[in-house]
Amino acid sequence: MNTVTDPSNEILVDCKSVWKIFGSRAPAAVKAISERGLSKKQVLDEFNCVVGVADASLQVRRGEIFCVMGLSGSGKSTLIRLLNRLIEPSMGGIVVKGRDIAKLNAAQLRDMRARHIGMVFQSVALLPHRTVLENAAFGLEVRGVGKEERHQTARAALDKVGLTDWTSRYPSELSGGMQQRVGLARALAADPEIILMDEPFSALDPLIRRQLQDEFRQLTKSLGKSAVFITHDLEEAIRIGDRIVIMKDGVIVQVGTAEDIVTNPADDYVSDFVAGISRIHLVKAHTVMRPVAEYSAAHPHVDVGSLLRASPEADIGNLIDLTMQSDRDAIAVVDNDAIVGVVTTRGLLRSVAGHPASQATAA
Amino acid sequence: MDISVIADTFDVWTDDALSWISDHGEWLFEFVRMVLETTYDGVLWLLQVPPFYVIAVLAALIAWRQINLLAGVAIGVALAFCSFMGLWEETMSTLALVITATVLALLVGIPVGIVAGFVRTFDRFLDAVLDLVQTLPPYIYLLPAIALLGYSPATALVATFIVAVPPAVRLTSLGIRMTPNEFIELGQASGLTPWQMFTKIRMPFAVPSVMAGINQSLMMAFGMVVIAGIVGSGGLGATIYGAIRTLDIAVSINAAIAIVILTMILDRLTQSAGRRERETGR
Numbered sequence: 001m002n003t004v005t006d007p008s009n010e011i012l013v014d015c016k017s018v019w020k021i022f023g024s025r026a027p028a029a030v031k032a033i034s035e036r037g038l039s040k041k042q043v044l045d046e047f048n049c050v051v052g053v054a055d056a057s058l059q060v061r062r063g064e065i066f067c068v069m070g071l072s073g074s075g076k077s078t079l080i081r082l083l084n085r086l087i088e089p090s091m092g093g094i095v096v097k098g099r100d101i102a103k104l105n106a107a108q109l110r111d112m113r114a115r116h117i118g119m120v121f122q123s124v125a126l127l128p129h130r131t132v133l134e135n136a137a138f139g140l141e142v143r144g145v146g147k148e149e150r151h152q153t154a155r156a157a158l159d160k161v162g163l164t165d166w167t168s169r170y171p172s173e174l175s176g177g178m179q180q181r182v183g184l185a186r187a188l189a190a191d192p193e194i195i196l197m198d199e200p201f202s203a204l205d206p207l208i209r210r211q212l213q214d215e216f217r218q219l220t221k222s223l224g225k226s227a228v229f230i231t232h233d234l235e236e237a238i239r240i241g242d243r244i245v246i247m248k249d250g251v252i253v254q255v256g257t258a259e260d261i262v263t264n265p266a267d268d269y270v271s272d273f274v275a276g277i278s279r280i281h282l283v284k285a286h287t288v289m290r291p292v293a294e295y296s297a298a299h300p301h302v303d304v305g306s307l308l309r310a311s312p313e314a315d316i317g318n319l320i321d322l323t324m325q326s327d328r329d330a331i332a333v334v335d336n337d338a339i340v341g342v343v344t345t346r347g348l349l350r351s352v353a354g355h356p357a358s359q360a361t362a363a
Numbered sequence: 364m365d366i367s368v369i370a371d372t373f374d375v376w377t378d379d380a381l382s383w384i385s386d387h388g389e390w391l392f393e394f395v396r397m398v399l400e401t402t403y404d405g406v407l408w409l410l411q412v413p414p415f416y417v418i419a420v421l422a423a424l425i426a427w428r429q430i431n432l433l434a435g436v437a438i439g440v441a442l443a444f445c446s447f448m449g450l451w452e453e454t455m456s457t458l459a460l461v462i463t464a465t466v467l468a469l470l471v472g473i474p475v476g477i478v479a480g481f482v483r484t485f486d487r488f489l490d491a492v493l494d495l496v497q498t499l500p501p502y503i504y505l506l507p508a509i510a511l512l513g514y515s516p517a518t519a520l521v522a523t524f525i526v527a528v529p530p531a532v533r534l535t536s537l538g539i540r541m542t543p544n545e546f547i548e549l550g551q552a553s554g555l556t557p558w559q560m561f562t563k564i565r566m567p568f569a570v571p572s573v574m575a576g577i578n579q580s581l582m583m584a585f586g587m588v589v590i591a592g593i594v595g596s597g598g599l600g601a602t603i604y605g606a607i608r609t610l611d612i613a614v615s616i617n618a619a620i621a622i623v624i625l626t627m628i629l630d631r632l633t634q635s636a637g638r639r640e641r642e643t644g645r
Binding site for chain 1: 548552553556564
């Protein structure tokens with residue numbers, strides 16, 4: 001599993017067919033599922049147990065922001081708590097940094113949580129009787145780091161989230177957005193490789209939320225952290241996530257980049273979700289383009305080489321701008337000096353409207 | 364017929380048990396009595412050595428710092444009034460009784476409450492015991508107490524202690540159990556040891572409830588003052604009991620006023636301490 005040599009591809013969290021079943025007869029239900037492959041409904045009827053997470057497999061790579069999107073009750077909060085064993089899995093294995101966390105003893109698990117997996121909560125959970133600085137230093141304090149050193153580290157973390165001037169205030173004096181920044185600073189101060197974000201921005205108003213999303217992404221990337229980010233908001237997942245997993249009723253419905261999910265929804269459930277999402281900055285030329293031959297066949301008199309050019313990574317917004325600048329109805333997509341495809345105006349309109357690219361025919 | 368036999372047998376057993384205990388446990392009760400009386404005498408000595416105005420000014424200063432200037436002045440004047448009524452010594456001896464009993468009750472009640480906060484079955488068991496203690500008329504356990512400890516401040520202390528313990532236990536246990544779930548989760552996710560979870564998360568959140576428990580213990584202890592007077596506490600309780608026997612209404616009212624003053628002062632002071640704890644919290 002860890003044979004990947006490229007450090008940027010190193011798998012930090014590996015979740016292998018994990019199940020979580022809630023209820024007093026969970027062990028029996030687990031046995032029945034592995035032996036007879038019961039469905040969730042059968043488990044509920046037969047054992048009166050609720051399946052929180054069913055057969056979830058996912059991998060989080062180093063430096064990646066991995067979003068888990070789902071509505072309430074989809075099992076996303078359960079899933080994230082399985083990753084640091086706040087909830088014990090009923091079945092399946094979770095490997096974090098090469099160690100099977102189910103096999104850790106209490107002290108090793110505490111160490112793993114204190115040093116390697118940070119967590120930020122929707123409720124923020126700042127200790128009300130401590131100052132902002134003391135809250136940010138909490139993770140280091142419990143690890144036994146000296147006061148001077150932990151306050152210095154916490155101050156640096158608060159600088160990063162823009163709260164330099166608020167260190168001696170109490171949480172109640174801060175706005176919701178600022179409190180969540182403290183929550184993030186607290187996680188960052190402990191310097192874990194992986195940060196679990198449990199719907200951290202859901203309770204904030206839209207403007208602040210957007211601002212924090214951008215800051216979070218930038219900060220995570222610049223510090224080289226990996227994050228698992230839970231959200232019920234697909235737009236948030238798209239803004240933040242390198243990859244997105246969509247959950248429904250405890251099952252992972254689809255995993256992929258934002259573009260994969262928007263252009264190729266796995267089922268009707270996902271299509272419904274992505275229907276309202278703007279594709280303009282998501283869908284790239286390489287998805288929209290059609291083969292050159294197809295275009296040439298339809299337009300025999302047009303010289304493909306004379307079209308305006310764009311890179312395969314240009315998004316629809318760029319392509320529209322280019323189209324507006326030219327009197328032609330198509331743009332050539334160029335990769336390494338070779339024309340690899342053609343984007344037509346019609347193709348652009350189709351992708352903006354959300355029609356699958358495969359249906360687009362050269363016009 | 365049968366039933367009365369059972370009741371009679373039970374009565375005989377109880378009497379036998381009590382006399383067995385007082386015969387064989389005499390050294391123990393003598394020891395308990397000595398410890399309680401020494402403690403009580405020590406506290407009383409502390410309160411009676413300084414003249415009344417020192418205590419009054421001290422209390423006023425504390426109230427000023429804890430609450431506000433008006434409360435400080437009011438408390439100083441009220442204490443001076445106790446002295447002008449000629450009841451200073453009695454007031455201080457009642458205060459000594461209440462403070463000693465409450466402190467002892469907290470020393471027992473808070474640790475027991477902490478354990479009960481963690482161990483659910485122990486909490487349920489305690490609940491039944493405390494219900495019994497709180498509903499039992501004090502006279503029921505005063506009789507054996509007098510039999511074992513004699514007519515003395517020690518008996519009064521025990522009686523007061525018994526009523527002061529339950530609120531301390533109950534509110535401490537409640538405070539421990541009421542830690543918001545999100546903070547428990549924070550503690551777990553931050554890798555806290557069980558001891559750190561207790562000192563850094565559970566205890567700070569329990570403090571307001573524990574403070575309320577301290578306040579309630581004090582109030583319960585004050586409620587026992589007159590009954591304590593009957594079993595030999597001395598102080599205002601004895602004054603009132605004496606006044607009741609001689610139908611001296613004036614004296615009984617004076618003593619009652621002194622009790623009310625003491626109660627209100629300690630109530631306000633402990634409440635404000637609890638409130639401050641909450642306010643820095645939120």
